[in-house]
Amino acid sequence: MIRAELSKLLSLPATWVTLGWTLAVNVLLTFVIAVGGSAVAYSQAGFVVLGALATCSEYTGGQIRTTLTVMPRRVHQLTAKYIALVALTVPAALVVALSGTVITMAVLGSWAVPWEVAEVTAYVTLVTLLGAAVGALVRHTLAAVALVIGYLFVVTPLVQDTVFAGDVVTLAFWTPAFLGIALFVHRLRDA
């Protein structure tokens, strides 16, 4: 099932368009801002789109009916999709994290710790999965992207130091929570 879900992700042109633009914009922004970590503050939007696409693309052309008739165990199916998405996202997130670090080092001559690379990778992966979970719940790419980006770009700056702050620690709580809710709803509702 993981291979099937990975096959779906990789054969969707939108996946590559999104990743391509995200990486390009990230590199460009890193040069402009010249501070490794902060370009991710913007390019994370691309990963939200990637996550939302992964789940919402099921609802184009009635593909969900095919998915659920060939993989009727819904919790297994959606979990397989989450895993496939992580397998695709982690390498891309690493590229984003490393490109930021390498460019910053080259431009500023400062050293970034490996820990930062790991944190950025983890953060970007969590954001992608949050996009996927919200996508699975609302079943509409634009709506899911608007909700998650609205949260990350508008809500989180207002609620720093609360449990809703969008840092890697709070996301490590909220993302699994939403992934779980999405599994539960996906299992129960009529497709």
Added chain:
Amino acid sequence: MWFSRGLGSLNGVITIDGLVKRRGKTEILSGVGFQALPGRVTGFLGPNGAGKSSTLRILLGLDRAQQGTALVNGVPFVSLADPVRTVGAVLDGSGAHRSRTGRAHLRWVARSAGLPLSRIDEVLELVGLADAGSKRVGRYSLGMGRRLALATALLGDPPVLVLDEPLNGLDPEGIRFIRTFLRERAESGRTVLLSSHLMGELAETVDDVVVIDRGRIVAQGTLAEVTGAHRSLEEAFFALVSR
């Protein structure tokens, strides 16, 4: 062969019993029940909105019924050990994302069941899409989309086929192809259950007939039994369903 897999007499049998489905306050299905047997084409007929699609969606595990059971080989669809090799489903549209190619669509389905990828070209050939496999689904005609849905259903060469309005969107040649094809499937011992609102198109194709109207089964039996004293299946149908 499929019948050597064990499960005895229930192999290839679809058994639907006492289905009740409500959406909000409206009752869409009020105790729908019938069987579809191996070696026979069963036509599930009724006017639009009678509950044909709802019944098939429940059978395929897409929707849930409030009451009743829908079983394939004696088990609910979601409990089938190997759904792709057991039931092929053709629902409306192509069932494929429009920006994927037909071949890429069949590839992920084949992977979901661990089927050899060589099956992809076989089924594309079978439904007459051999030249269109590398085209994006968004550029398919309505009829080509329907053929891709059929190709998807046939990937696992299943003993049971369930088709919702398979003739919709097909040109006369496509209709003829589907009829001949479904007859051949039944004659090789497989189960074919198809829904339709087109009586005239089906009279020559089906062995058994189940008529549904407003969420209730109003007649079922062999084609001859349901047609009865009427001149044709179509006339029998209009005598049976309320308007």
